[in-house]
Amino acid sequence: MTGRRWQNAGLYLAMVVTVVVFAFPVLWVLSLSLRTSREIVATPPPLLPASPQWGNYTHVLETTGIGGYLLNSVIVVAGSVFGCLLLCVPAAYALSRLRFRGRATFSRGVLAAQLISPLVLVIPMYRLFVTLGLLNNYLGLILVYVAVTAPFQTWFLRNYFDSIPVELDEAALVDGCTRGRALRSVVLPAARPGIASAGIVVAVLSWSQFVVPFVLLDDSSMYPISVGVVNLQNQGGEITTQYLAAGSIIAVVPVVLVFVALQRYIVGALTAGSLKG
């Protein structure tokens, strides 16, 4: 068995290397965010600050717009999750359960949309929004977020509904339910984990969304956190390294917490569609 023990040691070593490579960038920036200006430029760089400067965080929260950016992100993300589920759930249910002409075409259209670059979309949208006066309008922005995230979620939820026995709906229909009621009272409760997965993935993707708000918003007080971080970065000399680092940590903490707590939902949602394809 010594061969097996050597193999296990090799696996442990490989895991440690992997964890270091993937955790280090974030931990290093966390460390930078707690330094004094003197420690930032010290050579060699100390691994940890002598005493953590938590004041860097209060400074960033007080002197930059980052608190507002966070709040804006929460609003836009909440709206996007709600809107996406509102549109995707019925569509995915119909694609899973109903047979009709044009079903395959609709599915393919949705699948194709998933692979189109959002940048190509926002160029004409920008001109359209300027004409319609929708620039700097959260409703318009959220609709674009929903459109960009909906295709993948529609596919995922359709696969999820496929895995729920049709007999459930049929029993409800025989009992005199309409389709809508069958979906609401029988299928939706059974699909709750899948819908949670879809919602969480939309939340993470919307939190990260950059090109859409970058182009469709020009009022900096409306920026979500992603555009806000770039805005901080572009303040150049005014924002020193430890504050930029603190701002970055503030931008990732909410999404990383959600991710670590709910990752079992996310892993399922990322892989389910592809496995069945």
Add this chain to the structure above:
Amino acid sequence: MKTAAKPWIWLVPLGVLLLVVFGYPIVEIVRLSFTDSTMVSGEPYSYTGSAYRSVVTGPDFADTLRVTSAFVVFSVVFQLLLGLLIALLVDNAKRRGLRGAMITRTVVLTAWAIPGVVIGVLWQLLYQESTSGILNYLGSLLGFSGDSAFLSDPGNALVSVTIANVWRGTAFSMILMYAGLQTVQRDLLEAARLDGASPFQAFRAVTLPALLPLIAIDLVTITVETFNSFDMIMALTQGGPGTSTQVLALKVYDQIFTQLGLGRGAAMSIVLLLINAVMIAIYFRYHKRREVNP
């Protein structure tokens, strides 16, 4: 199942939104690409093929394509390979009951959840070009100069950006490959082992064939994602120094929103759209079975 009376009621809200947000811009961008329009509003424009001529004959676009292809090829190859390796590592460790397998998976996956712009900022801080920059310091311990210009030297910048992008994208490939490994039939692997196959032979004969459909889907997905890359590079280098890291999406943005050349930028974005279209066609081939037998 019986045909429903009104299937479209369920689909119209999503369908309308997708038509407005996808259909309209695609038609519009094709139209604009055949004009000499600018971003200066209200300025009259005419229909012409000059945008395409200028894109094809101008020296800048060939440069963009060269930068983009190097970025895409190296990103995709290393994301897939590293993703597969880490998936094999986690899967193997988990089957042996080693502690830390799931922690490893979680840590790698966290990179997927971090917004692209923040990843750009993180790596910009890692690549700091003085001796107090951490990668330079670690490099100096290994005998390098300790003041490498990771981002400000045009020769290094694309490599640095690609490494950051591999770090960012490996998680997605890893989780797809990991899911694929769960579908590999263990008794086949066991039989191969009993027949005296080496681990590598067993991987080639049993594991790899089972993973191939997923590898195909992964390749299409990450290739599209990489071609569409915008946010991380925007935060890391803004496409510079010069145009040394200006990939296609950044070039289109620069052409339209900085140079204000709407027609020319639209023509360039058609190239991005065509790449997306080719990938969609490939994707459909792998999703066909599902369409025939839903």
